[in-house]
Structure formats: C-alpha cells, structure tokens
Amino acid sequence: MSTNEPAPAPAAPSHFIHQIIDEHNRTGRFEGRVQTRFPPEPNGYLHIGHAKSICLNFGTALKYGGKCNLRFDDTNPSKEEQEYVDSIMEDVRWLGFQWDGIYYASDYFEQLYQWSEDLIKKGLAYVCDLTADQMREYRGSLTKPGKNSPFRDRSVEENLDLFRRMRAGEFPDGSRTLRAKIDMASPNVNLRDPVMYRIMRAHHHRTGDAWCIYATYDWAHGESDSIEKITHSICTLEFENHRPLYEWFVQSLGIYVPQQIEFARLNLTYTMMSKRKLLELVAGKHVHGWDDPRMPTISGLRRRGYTPESLRAFCERIGVSKFNGLIDMSWLEESLRADLNKRANRVLGVLRPLKVVIENFPKGQVEELEAINNPEDASAGTRKVPFSREIYIERDDFREDPPKQFFRLAPGREVRLRYAYFLKCESVVKDPATGEVTELRCTYDPATKGGNSPDGRKVKGTIHWVSASTAVKAEVRLYDHLFSKPEPEDVPEGESYLTNLNPNSLEVLPEVPIEPSVANAKVGDRFQFERLGYFVVDHDTKPGKLVFNRAVTLADTWAKIEKKK
RNA sequence: UGGGGUAUGGUGUAACGGUAGCACAGCAGUCUCUGAAUCUGCUUGUCUAGGUUCAAAUCCUAGUACCCCAGCCA
Numbered sequence: 318m319s320t321n322e323p324a325p326a327p328a329a330p331s332h333f334i335h336q337i338i339d340e341h342n343r344t345g346r347f348e349g350r351v352q353t354r355f356p357p358e359p360n361g362y363l364h365i366g367h368a369k370s371i372c373l374n375f376g377t378a379l380k381y382g383g384k385c386n387l388r389f390d391d392t393n394p395s396k397e398e399q400e401y402v403d404s405i406m407e408d409v410r411w412l413g414f415q416w417d418g419i420y421y422a423s424d425y426f427e428q429l430y431q432w433s434e435d436l437i438k439k440g441l442a443y444v445c446d447l448t449a450d451q452m453r454e455y456r457g458s459l460t461k462p463g464k465n466s467p468f469r470d471r472s473v474e475e476n477l478d479l480f481r482r483m484r485a486g487e488f489p490d491g492s493r494t495l496r497a498k499i500d501m502a503s504p505n506v507n508l509r510d511p512v513m514y515r516i517m518r519a520h521h522h523r524t525g526d527a528w529c530i531y532a533t534y535d536w537a538h539g540e541s542d543s544i545e546k547i548t549h550s551i552c553t554l555e556f557e558n559h560r561p562l563y564e565w566f567v568q569s570l571g572i573y574v575p576q577q578i579e580f581a582r583l584n585l586t587y588t589m590m591s592k593r594k595l596l597e598l599v600a601g602k603h604v605h606g607w608d609d610p611r612m613p614t615i616s617g618l619r620r621r622g623y624t625p626e627s628l629r630a631f632c633e634r635i636g637v638s639k640f641n642g643l644i645d646m647s648w649l650e651e652s653l654r655a656d657l658n659k660r661a662n663r664v665l666g667v668l669r670p671l672k673v674v675i676e677n678f679p680k681g682q683v684e685e686l687e688a689i690n691n692p693e694d695a696s697a698g699t700r701k702v703p704f705s706r707e708i709y710i711e712r713d714d715f716r717e718d719p720p721k722q723f724f725r726l727a728p729g730r731e732v733r734l735r736y737a738y739f740l741k742c743e744s745v746v747k748d749p750a751t752g753e754v755t756e757l758r759c760t761y762d763p764a765t766k767g768g769n770s771p772d773g774r775k776v777k778g779t780i781h782w783v784s785a786s787t788a789v790k791a792e793v794r795l796y797d798h799l800f801s802k803p804e805p806e807d808v809p810e811g812e813s814y815l816t817n818l819n820p821n822s823l824e825v826l827p828e829v830p831i832e833p834s835v836a837n838a839k840v841g842d843r844f845q846f847e848r849l850g851y852f853v854v855d856h857d858t859k860p861g862k863l864v865f866n867r868a869v870t871l872a873d874t875w876a877k878i879e880k881k882k
Numbered sequence: 883u884g885g886g887g888u889a890u891g892g893u894g895u896a897a898c899g900g901u902a903g904c905a906c907a908g909c910a911g912u913c914u915c916u917g918a919a920u921c922u923g924c925u926u927g928u929c930u931a932g933g934u935u936c937a938a939a940u941c942c943u944a945g946u947a948c949c950c951c952a953g954c955c956a
Binding site for chain 1: 883884885886887888889892893894895896898905906907914915916917918919920948949950951952953954955956
C-alpha cells in the first residue's frame with residue numbers, strides 16, 4: 318500500500334482558535350471570511366512541528382470553507398535557498414493539502430518599500446546610523462528603558478533622501494537601518510524603535526541582486542498578511558510579544574488589519590524541532606541528510622514509512638492550545654500503527670535468522686501454503702507462501718532454557734508455524750567452540766496443515782518463518798530514537814545536545830530473508846512483517862537489492878514482560 | 883528586577899457558574915493461527931491559600947511554578 322488521500326475537513330471541532338473564529342463569524346468582523354496562510358521561511362526542511370501548523374492552517378480553511386495560502390517568508394537572503402522552497406512545496410502536497418495561492422514575501426518588496434516611504438512621510442520611521450552594538454546599548458534592558466537614537470529626529474526630507482540612497486546602494490552593509498519611530502521606553506522591547514530595513518548585499522533566491530536592503534520579519538509579515546487579506550494569522554507563542562508591533566504597522570499604514578493568534582508549538586520527546594540544530598545534524602554528518610529516517614523532518618518521516626494520514630491523525634489528536642507541553646514520541650508511533658494496521662499487507666520475514674531443518678519433510682520439496690494478506694481487510698486477498706525442509710525462524714523465538722510465560726519454541730516443545738504446520742524441536746546443534754546455537758533439528762506434523770490439528774491438540778505459540786531456498790534477501794535498517802534522552806536539548810551548562818545522540822539509532826541488517834512475494838515491491842510500499850513491525854521499501858532500493866526501513870515496531874507484550882524482570 | 887503568556891490524571895486535551903469528560907499510556911481480563919489488532923473493566927487530575935456563591939476548574943484576591951522577549955533572525 319502506498320496511496321495518499323487528500324486531507325478531508327477535520328471533523329473534530331473546538332479548540333480556542335476555532336472559538337475565536339466562530340466569534341468573528343458571529344460578529345461579522347471579517348464578513349464570515351476565513352483566510353489563513355502557512356508562512357515558512359525557506360531556510361531548512363519542514364519538520365513535524367510544521368506539520369502541526371500546516372494541519373491547523375489548512376485544516377481551518379477546510380473546516381470553514383475558507384482559503385489557505387502558502388507563503389514563503391523569504392526576507393533574509395543570507396539563509397534562504399531554492400532547494401528549501403522545493404522541499405517545502407513537496408512536503409505540503411504530500412501531507413495532502415492544496416494551497417489556494419502561492420506567494421512570496423519577496424513579491425511584496427516594492428510595495429513594502431513604498432509603504433516605508435509613507436511611514437517616513439508620516440514621521441513614523443527614520444534612518445538610523447547607529448551601529449549594531451550602539452543600537453543594543455541604546456535599547457536598554459528588560460528592566461531599564463532605552464534611549465532615543467541621536468538620529469531619531471531627522472527631518473522627513475533627510476530621511477527620505479537617506480532611505481532612497483540606502484536602496485540605491487550608496488552605503489555599506491550594516492551602516493544604516495530604517496527604524497520605526499515608536500517608543501524607546503516601552504516595557505515591550507519590540508516596540509523600542511524596531512528595525513524595518515537592514516543593508517545587506519546578498520543574492521536573493523528570487524529577486525537576485527535587485528535589492529541591497531531587506532525588510533525584517535516584523536516589517537514584512539503583517540503587511541504580507543494584509544496584502545493577502547488574511548483573516549487569521551496563526552503563529553507560535555514566541556510572537557505574542559510582537560502582536561502590538563504587528564498591529565502598530567498595519568494601523569499606522571491604514572491598511573487592512575488581520576487578527577494574529579498564537580498557539581503553542583509542538584515539542585516531542587527524544588527529538589527536537591530547532592531548525593538550526595537540525596541543520597547542524599545534517600551539516601555535521603550526524604545523520605545522512607535532511608530525509609534521514611531518524612530525523613523529525615517531514616521528508617525523514619516519509620522515508621521512515623510514515624503516511625500522511627497518520628501524521629494528520631497525530632496532529633488532530635494532540636490538539637491546539639497555548640500550553641507549552643511535551644508530547645511523548647510514542648503518540649506519533651501509535652498513530653502510524655493505527656493507520657498501517659488497517660492498510661498494510663502482511664508478510665513473513667526473519668530479522669535475526671536461526672536455521673531450522675525439518676527432518677521429516679521431504680528433501681527438495683516445496684509446498685505452497687495460502688496466507689491472508691491483511692486480516693483487517695478481506696479485500697486484500699490471499700497469497701501463496703513457499704514452505705520447505707529448511708526454514709529460518711527468529712532467534713528470539715527459541716530458548717534453550719525457556720523462562721516462565723515463554724510459549725515459543727524450546728527443546729521438546731511444539732509451536733505453530735504461521736499459515737503452515739505444527740513444529741516440534743527435537744534437538745539443538747551448537748558451535749562446539751562458542752556454544753552458540755547454530756541450528757535446530759525439528760519435525761513437523763503433516764496432519765496440522767493450515768495450522769490446526771485434527772486431534773484438537775493446542776499449541777500456545779505461533780511464530781513466523783521463511784523458507785530458506787526461496788527467500789528474498791533484503792537489507793533492513795532498524796531505527797531507534799535519534800537521541801537517548803527524552804529532552805535532548807536539556808543539557809548542563811557548556812554541554813552540547815550532541816552528547817545525547819543515540820549511538821544505536823541505526824542498525825543495518827544486510828541480509829534478511831523475506832518471503833518471495835516482496836520481490837517486486839516498489840519504493841514506498843509498506844508492509845507489516847508479522848510479529849515484528851511495519852516496514853517500508855527505501856529509495857536506496859535498486860534492481861536486485863531490496864532495502865527496507867523499519868518504520869515502527871508492533872506493540873510487544875512479551876518484551877514488556879521480559880523488561881520487567 | 884520590566885513586559886507578555888500558561889497551569890486540569892503519567893501525557894495531551896474538554897468542560898465557558900450546575901455530575902470533572904475524552905484520547906493515549908498503565909493495570910486486569912477477553913479474544914486470537916501475529917504475545918499484534920479487537921473487545922471489556924479499572925486506577926490516576928482541577929498549581930497553592932483565602933474569598934464570593936445554594937453551587938467554583940470556571941468569578942475575585944494574594945501567592946507559586948514554568949515558558950517567551952534586550953538579532954540589523956524568523
């Protein structure tokens with residue numbers, strides 16, 4: 318299975334943002350319109366935290382019959398690249414959403430510039446010659462008010478002249494800024510004459526070298542929202558302090574005023590959402606790229622085997638609020654299991670093989686047994702699985718000295734081979750040097766074909782197996798948490814989060830025997846390997862070499878029992 | 883120390899003055915040719931202290947804890 322359905326309108330109702338929208342609709346604030354936008358900066362790949370925002374923004378538009386734009390917040394050319402733009406579009410689409418308009422903040426550079434002149438003419442913005450260090454000094458501190466810049470009272474004419482020359486490239490990088498003239502004594506430091514433009518000669522991925530001055534986020538964001546007639550500008554909590562500035566700009570300009578609403582960003586255990594640090598992991602080769610299956614990026618999760626449906630279900634389930642919580646990674650995993658349990662075809666594969674010779678099965682004979690593809694979905698049908706004298710079983714499914722509650726194979730014990738026969742362990746072959754079990758000599762009961770015994774004899778365990786001669790050998794990559802601590806960024810002073818990297822986050826099994834039905838599996842196909850977990854065909858697969866990623870294990874009660882001891 | 887936010891079981895989220903509900907986890911059981919899935923039941927909570935009220939998670943007062951803000955990042 319590998320099909321993706323477009324996202325349906327979310328059935329679940331009210332979180333506080335939808336309540337605000339309901340209220341706006343009731344009072345007619347936006348004439349019943351709902352227009353949202355997802356505004357990523359193209360300076361990295363999208364991660365699961367962005368998925369929350371995407372589901373919120375696009376889902377809200379879907380729910381209210383409104384619209385949602387994709388807008389690239391590309392106001393800082395020093396960090397932004399086309400590669401990121403492309404990946405973001407791909408990820409949004411893959412998640413199942415279709416944007417109504419696609420825009421770039423850079424589309425608005427000229428308009429922004431004109432509006433800046435308007436503000437200057439109104440006496441609400443000025444060109445400042447303070448250096449970055451000086452500006453910091455003048456800003457004051459959290460508890461002390463700032464001081465007015467000595468350039469604050471330049472005339473409109475002088476400001477206009479200087480600003481036009483800034484645009485014309487007459488001044489070196491960083492030498493001047495355009496600032497909003499608000500209040501250097503405001504308890505909200507964002508209102509202490511924030512910078513609107515900086516001089517920066519950087520090549521922009523879309524506007525090239527047309528500009529040497531670039532708008533800051535605060536100056537560009539609300540104005541872009543206003544141009545697009547956004548009704549609800551949904552962003553994360555850290556922008557709450559910026560809302561007064563957001564409103565100051567649009568109100569001073571006298572243009573359309575959207576409503577900014579803030580919600581808590583997603584935090585997940587055993588990983589992190591910092592774009593900067595994610596970039597570090599990639600650049601420092603701690604992972605194999607942005608789409609490494611251990612990464613919390615959407616491309617990483619996709620490669621890991623996650624479905625868009627499971628990611629949307631996860632975002633639905635975690636809810637939306639202003640509480641800055643920490644969600645357990647197992648919730649994400651559970652969302653995938655729930656989805657794949659219903660949709661993924663089952664297959665038999667043995668991760669850590671132990672050879673079994675069935676002494677009373679004829680040499681050279683291969684028998685075709687019928688197996689159900691998906692017990693949760695009758696329409697998935699059945700398939701044939703070859704059975705023969707030599708098979709592999711999971712090493713974990715045999716114990717020479719079985720503990721209590723272990724009802725798998727052991728010397729003298731009988732188990733059922735899934736979709737095949739009862740199998741009894743007659744003797745154990747060991748490596749004389751190491752004592753390691755290398756082979757099991759067993760017998761099967763021909764009367765138990767299909768898994769049931771005519772004499773009503775019961776067997777406690779059913780184990781998976783693969784016929785040795787017909788097995789397909791695949792590389793299988795097993796993944797674990799990228800970090801070994803639930804909060805990897807929570808480190809003592811001076812220590813790096815990198816010390817929390819899990820050294821065992823990837824294990825490669827080079828030659829895993831799998832039943833031959835997977836031989837022609839396509840990249841992106843997902844399967845349940847019975848009793849083991851869900852696996853997806855990785856794009857490293859080449860003709861003659863199958864590569865699987867383990868997306869997630871199955872819930873494992875036995876492992877839990879063992880862990881307790 | 884200034885400003886802005888947030889506190890409900892282990893986790894996340896409802897309840898908008900009227901029985902604290904739901905989901906996931908956990909535990910026990912059921913079922914099972916996957917120790918999966920299913921199904922059943924159970925445990926666990928309103929940050930603290932006062933106050934208003936017949937009645938408070940919700941309103942008031944005073945605390946406490948945590949998050950964000952002093953980029954020419956977003």
